[in-house]
Amino acid sequence: MANDSLPSTMATVPGFDPARAGKSAECDGGGAIVGTRYAGREEFAGTLTGEYVDHGDPPWRWYLLKDLVRRPEGYPGDAVWCLAENLFVAGEPV
């Protein structure tokens, strides 16, 4: 169940950032938990494909992280979309 599609009816603009393609990255991720009023943190590490999607205006940018080498225990996929500002890319300043 690779999580490589972001379903939305919002205006979305896909793009590709060649400078980031193939780079290792970590994502301090997470989100709201359905059925609760709580949020949860999840950590991922993997390789950026370079693909991104901008949602809405002002643009809310998400990058696709694949070939995960770190993911929450039991996470069923091998890919995750990560919020740009929660992504830490190897070789780029924090």
Added chain:
Amino acid sequence: MGKNPLHTKLCDLLGIDFPIIAFTHCKDVVAAVVNAGGFAVLGEAMHTPDGIAADIKWIRSRVGDKPFGIDLVLPASAPDASTLEQLLAKIPDEHKRYAAYIKEKYDVPDPKGQQALHQWGGLTHEIARKQLDVILDERVPVFVSGLGSPAFMLKAAHERGMKVFGLIGKARQAKREIEAGVDVIIAQGYDAAGHTGPIGTFSIVPEVVAIAGDTPVVAAGGVTTGRHLAASICLGAAGVWTGTLWLASRESDNDMIIKEKLIAATADDTVYSKSVSGFAMRVLKCPWTEEWAKPEAPRVLSSPYQMLLASDYIQAANDHRRADLMFEAAGQGVSFIDSMKPAKQIVNDMVEEALSVFEEITGEAADA
């Protein structure tokens, strides 16, 4: 001692009397804390955009021009897009059998109605964005992002005269958000209720203070007393973020059973468990968390599978008000909650205790 140590830059930024922020899911608590001279933030992550707009209107009618905040959970990684049926089909039989075993062992009844989890249908980027649009349209004085970075909407918020706070669990995320221009950074430690970062409050707060420059840092996680408030100021924080503190307050709409449990609980009655949602979160211990902690229990599933598995137990416990089954997210500071006080008294007691701690240290009373 001279200068009042509780009059911090957070007070100046927000125009409040005391550097105490209440995080709550109850509108009445928001109104009571704001009117008592503190600041309050309403958690609205699971509310519809229309519901959020109505709550904002209600709060404004109770607090007038005084500032308040709304907290949303901006996602930081994308949830799975499968349907509920697809998700349920992927829960292993071993786990379903173990949940059934708990249900039988503790005589857990069936939920009375359709589970709220199933009604909601998930929280997507689109819903989060629509929620955010309401916050911007309403020009809520303060927006708090409880998880994902709010950097992308800072300009829009500032143009509307709003302030934006970011809540983080790691110093590197704090650095990112401070550089992006958040107005306040909330450093949350492991002691907190619910889903926290892995770093303790006593470590994360000064670590963030060291990199925050002029941006006020607010301490979160286990903060329940005036002594905690004083300690947070000493760590360099400009205020405190408190959640568990209000759960048993007079104004809180929590079930009385939960309030009694919170009052009776100590830190040892909380557990950092993945069994509720698949995310590690701090909650009051209950049969569900205890059974999943046993060596013979199957390995806890990831989110959202574990949440789907737990939802029957949670809904049944609440629907039938079974005190032996019910639980609530609670931080380690729960030990200090010993009565059901009005929110105003909680604020006043916290301020008074903090000032007496500073007096104890300096030997002098603070200027009012």
